[in-house]
Amino acid sequence: MKERNKIKINGLTMPLAIDIREEISIDWSQEKIGQKQYRLEVMHEENCIYQEKKQEEGRKRTEIRLPSLPTHTSREQFTIKLDVEDENGQSIKLEKEFYSSNPRIEAAHWITRLDNPIQKEYEYFNEERNLILERSFSVEKKPATAFIDLSGLGYYTLKVNGKRVHDTYLTSDVTNYDRVVYYDTFEISEYLLDGENRIQVELGNGWYNPAPLQILGKYNIRKHLAIGRPCLLAQLTINYGDNQTITINTDSGWQARFGQLLANDVYIGETFIDTVEPRDAKTVIIYGPNGQLIPSKIPKVRRKKEFRPKLLKQQRKEQIYDVTELISGQISMDISTSFVGTLKVSFAEKIDDEQEMDFTTSISGIYGGQDRQNRDNPIIQMDCIRKTKKTALHFENEFTYHSFRYLKIEVEDCEVFPEKLISNLVAYKVHTDLEKMATFTSSNQNLNALWQAGMNTKLNNIHSYFEDCSRERFGYGGDIVALLNSQLVSFDVRNLLEKVFVDFANDQTVHGGITQTAPYVGIMTHGSSNGVGSIGWQLVFPKIAQALLTNFQAVAVVKSHKGKLEKHIDYLLSFDYDYIKYCCLGDWGSSDTVMKEGKVHTPDQLFCTATMYAIILQAYLDLFEKLDPNNFRIERLCDSIATVKREIVEEFYHEAGFFASGTKSSYIFALYGELVGENKELVERNLLALLDEKQWILTMGIFGMSWAYELLPTLGQNANIFHWLTSDATESYQGMLESGNRVLSEYFPVTPITTVQEESSINHAMFSSFSTWFIQELVGLKLSGNQGSLTIQPFFAEGLSDVSGEIKSDYGAISLIWEQQSTETYVVKVKIPVGISFEVKKEEEQAIIAQEEKLVDGIRELTINYRIVNQ
Incomplete structure (x- = not known):
């Protein structure tokens, strides 16, 4: 499929x-x-099946x-044809192909290798090679297209004729x-050969199929997640043209093999061996997961940045390396031909202080009593490499990632660490490949470092x-709301x-509550009923819906x-106020949190919880006034909000002006x-x-901090922020930093440091909500929800x-640069795509002394001169 122009279909460059x-x-x-305007046509089999023409400037x-x-x-197959007319009357033609989803994918079967059924928990840690499923087929001639739709659970790697198809x-x-269950689609005709081919x-x-660990020392996520044996569903469709098509589905005719991973887990790591298991294996059809098959459209996880770790310390049987930045990532390395033995990488x-590894902040929990080997040992992130042959070996992570800045490589079978044992050691930052929508830089390097730290985390x-x-790896609703x-x-x-919105919808309880995390892992601390999260964490459902409506006009999705x-x-609305006001963790993460009788108490927790109930009801009122203004629940929400607010004020307000x-x-x-x-x-x-x-040391938690960056600028407090x-x-x-x-x-560094803070994650994003303030206040670009107007x-x-x-934006990039010219004057230069209306504002102590505008290639270039009149 040829990629023409920079058109995205449903956010995808390869749709x-x-x-x-x-x-x-x-x-x-x-x-x-x-x-100035555009004409859009959708072509199918050389016929125009849809067209629209809009006098829409810029969007x-x-x-x-x-x-x-x-x-x-x-x-x-479809083709998008766009004829865009610019401000000079010139016509610019854009074109993009896309394909519909496969309506026949369910003809394929879920398959796996015939091993044991789902293991008992105490058997999980017995070494067992991972699965490889293969299919040979012949190609008669060069195909017009060759698509493979597949879902491989838990994670998969696809190769055709020995070549990795995806990055x-x-x-x-x-x-x-x-x-x-989401499936992916690849066009693989470039990987095919005349004659025999093989998919792997x-x-x-x-x-x-996660390990039966006790995350946080108590949550066995296998008890709550949808689990099963690793399995594959796939359909290969080879189209030679002239209605000549070959379809290959996953079935028991596929071959099963044994991989080189003896163990792999998202929390622990991977155990790799350099030998190949030759014994025969059988492929079987299984029931598989219950979920509806849907094409994936979210960005995928990629290796986005490469680091060369620096040797920090060498001892008799080990080396410690510094990546120089704390990442969530993977490693790769070459191991010398002469070495035979076992390497452990932690x-x-x-x-x-002695430059020894400190695992305190990266321990997810314990192995748990069901594991007869490890029992209550802490979970140390570790890869194990067993090299049995005197041949060169390249190792790299595939189905796990680690949270680390430091890594230790130990040899088990040598008295001393061999010279030149390791070469080409690389660490990769690994995350969902999201497109960045904002950039920031300033004359203050500490400020720049903070912006980048927020993005990194x-x-x-x-x-x-x-x-x-990266220690827990749970999709907490509260963290999502705060950020x-x-x-x-x-x-x-x-x-x-x-x-993520669909994730929470799918995990909704039969009574209507929203879970603390999605996927649900069993956590319901201060939840309002069985299986349900605390109120601030349930706020995620209306808040994401509101964002989809306001920021993306995604009416169909929300409806x-x-x-x-x-x-x-x-x-x-089924709860009494006197009960629900206890059902939240309050302003979680606050530095003002105290421990009482071994329990965490956030500041004014009861008041903040009661207020959170009013906030979530208000969020629903705001949502439904847009989504369904005639819904009878709107009146009920209004009445309940008024009642709840009145009760909160009566119970918690003091006439001196505080709660x-x-x-x-x-x-x-x-x-x-x-x-x-x-x-x-x-x-x-x-x-x-x-x-x-x-x-002005802010000690609020994740909600209070996030909302402070919204509220305090309205009180003229940008200087203090x-x-x-x-x-x-x-x-x-x-x-x-x-x-x-x-x-x-x-958590913020505080003195004295409690045990909870000492063991907390140091790779945690929940206080990175300041990014909005950087762009909207310091830079000064505030775009409306529909992106049609700019302040x-x-x-x-x-x-x-x-x-x-x-x-x-939907209209193109908007940029702003401001520079100080003297102690009292500043020059601001803004580039705004045509189609966006804008308003220039100033603070009380500012005066606009000049403003110029010119149009250059469809971009309005604005120059504004400010003077500080009341310092």
Whole structure:
């Protein structure tokens, strides 16, 4: 398939499996051309089946619905033809092919190698080679197309004639496999040879066959995930043209082989052996997972950055290396021909004062009592390589990833570490390949480092869903809520958000509650009922729906789950206030958290929980006023919100102008939850006085911190936010970055350090919500939800001489650079694609002394001169 122009279909540059029954998104915003109007045609079998012409200036995105085809029994080819007219009347022609999804894929069978059925937990750690499933076939002549649709669970690697087809790793979208199973599609004609050919799919355990570990010391995720033996469903369709097609399905005729991984697990690592197992194996058809087969459209996991680790320390039988940055990733290396023995590679996020590996922050939990070998041993991330032959060996991770900055390589069978044992040692950063939507740089290197650390940590914790950290790897709803706006600013997350939204919809309980994580792993701390998450974590469902509506106008996606959203509303409204106000963890992660009788108590937890109930009801009211304004639940929500707010105020408000005990979290929750009414100014004054008293060290948790970056700029506090983000106090972001890890931690450094903080993750994204403030306030680019209007209002921070940033939109890239010309004057230069309306604003102490605009190649170039009039 030829890739023509920069057109995306449903966010995909290679659209090989588009569901033509659903709404289709067509995006050509990456084309750097002006646009006054466009004509779009969709061609099928040389016939135009859809067309539209819009006098739409600048916006290079549209959503269409194709008419039903008379027959749709095979994959169909379509061509998008775009004729774009620029501002000079010139015609620019764009073209893109895409294919419909395969309506016959369910003719294939789920297959696996005949081994034992699902193992008992105590047998899991017995060494067993991983699966390889193969099929030979003949090719008569060069085919017109050759597509393979496949789903390999847990993870898979596809090779044709010995060549790897894809550059992705950890390949297969993680989800609840009992509800949906995503499949991938490849066009493989370039890999085929005349005559005999061979397809090979190697399978790893992934999340479909995880180890029976006790994550966090108590959660055996196998008890809650949809699990089974690693298995494959695939269909190969070779089209020679002239209606001559060959279809090969997975069935018991495929050959089974044994791989070279004796063990592989997402939390632990991989055990590799250099020998090949020659014995015969049988392929069998199995029932497989229950989920509906759906074509995947989220970006895949790729190796995105390469590091050459530096030798830090060598001892008698081991070497310790420093990657120089904390990553979620994989390794590869060459092992010398002469060596025979066992290598163990262990991974850690930090080292101690003696430069020994410290696994404290990367331990996921314990092996658990069911494991007769390890029992209660901690889970150390480790790969084991067994080399039995005097031949060169290349090793690399395939079906696992590690969270590490440091790695230790040990030899078991030598008295000393052999010279030149290891060569070409490489560490790879591995994450979902999201397109960056924003860039930032400034004259302050600490600020630049913080921006990059936020981006690094977010990406370190995205592997086909939004994870909390690389130690737990769970899709917590609360973390997603806290970071939602910053993810929207930072990356193109539309398809990923849709997928995560469906994950939570699929895990909804029979009563209507939303789980703490998706996929659900058994956690329900402070949940409102069995299997359900705490209220702040359930907020994820309406918040993602709202983002899909507002930011992407994804009405069809949200409406398709309207029944689930309504069910959640009914569930939430079924509780009495006196009960539900206890069902949340409050402002999780706050530095003001205390331990009482071994339990975590977040600041003003009862008040914040009660307020979170009002917030989630308000989120649903806002959503349904857009989604279904005539829904009878709107009146019920209004009445319930008024009642809940009245009860909160009566129980927690003090006439002096604060709620509960007056913590920073309680002030932010009260303002965000709109509880203050006519006392708003008094509460705001008290909050600012408290922050002044505490020297603007922000100690809120993940919700309070995120909402503070929204609320405090409206109170004219950008200077103090800038102070906080650049503060060199111990308890600060800069304190997090002192380690040189270039990522953020789960908690801010505080003294004294508690056991919980000492063992917490130092590769955790939950406090990276500041990304939104960088772009919208410091750079000063605020784009409306429908992206049709832009507000320009940069903040000139004292101590910065220049700032630049760029955001991508449906109209093209928008950039802004501001520079300080003198102590009182600043020059701002903005580039705005045609079609976006804009408004230039200023602070009270600023004056706009000049403004010029010119049009260059479809881009409006704006120059604005500001003067500070009241310093």
